Amino acid sequence: MCKTSFSMSITQLLQQHTAAAVQQLYGATVEPRAVVINEPPEQFTGDFSLPMFAFSKIARKAPPVIAAEVAAYLQNALPSISHCEIVQGFINISFSDAFWLETLQTISQTPNYGSQPAKNEVAVVEYCSPNTNKALHLGHLRNMFLGHAIAEILAFNGYEVKKVTIYNDRGIAICKSMLAWLKFGEGETPATNGLKGDHLIDKYYVLFGNELKRQVAEYKAQHPEASNDEAEKQVPIMQEANAMLERWEAGDPDTVAIWKQLNGWVYDGFNATFEQLGIHFDRNYYESNTYLLGKDIVQKGLNLGVFQRETDNSVQIDLTDIGLDKKVLLRRNGTSVYITQDLGTAELRYEDYQMNKMIYVVGNEQDYHFKVLFACLERLQRPYAKQLYHLSYGMVELPTGKMKSREGTTVFADDLIAQMQHEAAQQTAERGKVQSFSEQELANLYHTLGIGALKFFILRVNPQKNMIFNPKESIELTGFTAPFIQYTYARIYSLLQKASEQESNYSTQLSLSKEERKLVVLIYKYPAIIDDTATQYDPSVLTAYCYDLARTYNKFYTECPILRSDVPAEQRHFRLILSRTTADIIRSGLHLLGIDVPMQM
C-alpha cells in the first residue's frame, strides 16, 4: 500500500498503479509515464480521467471492458478513491473528500510549496543584451520578462541561477551615435536637456541615419549608376564613422573618452528602466571586453581537426553533414566574427561559473546562429555543450505592423511603463477603494498594477509565437490580466485580516462543494505546473494557471460564504485555510513571473 506523499504525486501513483494493473490483468508491460491522465470535461464527474483505448490491443478486449477491470484494480489498490465512473473507454476517478481535505492540510503546511530542493547545479541565464546606441523598446521588454521569469523559475526548481547580460557596447553603431553627437550635439548632455541618457543617444543615432540618408540621396544624384550600398560606403559621414571605429579599435584616447562618456549616460538610462521593471543581473559582460575572445578556441578546433583553414587563410567549420552550411569562424585577415566572440564568451562563462546549464534569451531571428554556435561547441567537445538552450521568442508587432524607428512607430519601454502606471492610477481612482492610502502607497500600488499588467500581457503568449501588442488592450485591467489576479489576492488578504482568528485545523470529515473541490485539485497541481513551465521554458503555462486559479477562487468566493455567522466553525477553518493557501500560491506564482501583489486595491 502506497502512502500519499509529495515525493510521489497522485498522478504518478495513478500512472504506476494503472501500469501495474495492465501488467497483472493482461501480462503486458507498460511504462507508467506512458499512462495518459486527463481532466474530465465539465459534464462528467471525477478528478482525473484515464483513457483505456491504448491498452485495447495488448489486452485484446474492448476499451469499456478494460476500463471496468482496471477501475476495479485501482479501487482495490488505492482506498482513497471514492468512485470510478466508466464512460466508454474512460475511467473517471474521484478521490474522497477526506483525501482532498488531507491533501490540502499537507500543502498548507508545506513551506515554499511547489519548489524543489537545491540540486547543486548552476544555471546561467543571459537576457536583455542590448546595444548601447538605442533606448530599450517593446522587443527588449519581451526578452527581459522572459529572461527574468525563466531565471526565477529555474531557481525555484533548485538551480543556483546566475543572471547575466552582455552589452553590445562597441562597433559601428555606437560610433554613429558618437559622431552625430559630436557634429550636431553642441555639447548636449542628459543633465542639460533632461532626456534620459539612453534616449539621448538614441536621438543621435536617428540623426545619423537621417544625415546618412540625405548624403546618400545627394551622392546618387551625382552618380546615378551607384547602388545604395556603394553610395553608403562613399558618403563622407559613413567614412567618418568608419574612421572613428578604427580610432576606437586602435585605442585612441580621445575617442575612447567620448565613448566612455556616452555609454555611461546610456547605462544610467538603462539602469533607471531596469529599476522600474525589477530587472537585475548578477554580472554584466561587455562586448568591448569579449570581442577579441574566441581565437584560442578556434585554434583548439583546428588542432582537433573539427575546423579547417581554407586556402584563403580563413577558418571555417563544415556543418553540411547535419543540414547546416559552412560557416566562417575567423576572417582571412585573422580577425574574429560575431560567432567567434560567442564561442569565447561561452568559454568565459564556463570559467566564471562552471555552469550545468546555460540559457540564451534571444529573438528568433538568431535561431540559425545558435544552431551553428551549439554545433561548434559540441564538436569542440566542450563539457557544457549539451546543456545549452536558446530560448527563442517571436517578434512583437503592433496592430499596424512592425515597429520602425525610422517611421517613429517604435514603442519605447519607458513610455509604455509610464502609460501603464497612468492607466492603473485612473482605474484605481474610478473605483475609489484606497482613499486611506498615502501618496507613496498610491504610487507603489500604481507601480505594482501597471508593471504587473504589462509583464502579464506579454508573458501570457507562448514565446515561440510572434505576438501583436495592442496598446489599447494592453492597458485593459479586467479578464485574463495581472490586475484580475492581483485583485483576487487583495480580496483574500482582506478576508484573512477580517477573520481575526488564529488559523486552526479542520476536520477531514467535512464534505466538499464542487467549487471547493475544484480549487483543492487546482492547488494540488501547482508543482506539476511549475515543472511544465520549467521544462518547456514557457512562462505562459504559469500565467494560464495563475489566471485559472484566481478565476476558480472567485467562483468559490461568490458561492461559499466564509465569515458569515451561520457558517459552522469547522467549515470556516477549512475555507480560511483554502483561501490562505490560494493566496500563497498566487503570490508565489506571480512572483516567479516578476509580478508583485498588493494587499489592498
Next chain:
RNA sequence: GACUCCAUAGCUCAGCUGGAUAGAGCAACAGCCUUCUAAGCUGUGGGUCGUUGGUUCGAAUCCAACUGGAGUCGCCA
C-alpha cells in the same frame, strides 16, 4: 530559390507526448451588490481548427503537399 517558425470565434490568445460535445478574455447583449473588495460572478450569441489528402478505433494535435504570413540564408552584429 533553400531552410526554419506560425495559421483555432469579429479581435487577442489557450488547447500537454493523438482521446469524450474545441476553450478563455476582449468586444455585443441580458442579469446579480441590506451580508467576506462588483478590477468580481452568472447567462446568451459567435467556429468548415488555412486548404486537400494520408496514418487509425479516434486528428485542432502526427505525416505529406499546397496557400497565406514572418524570419534566416554576410569574412554584419
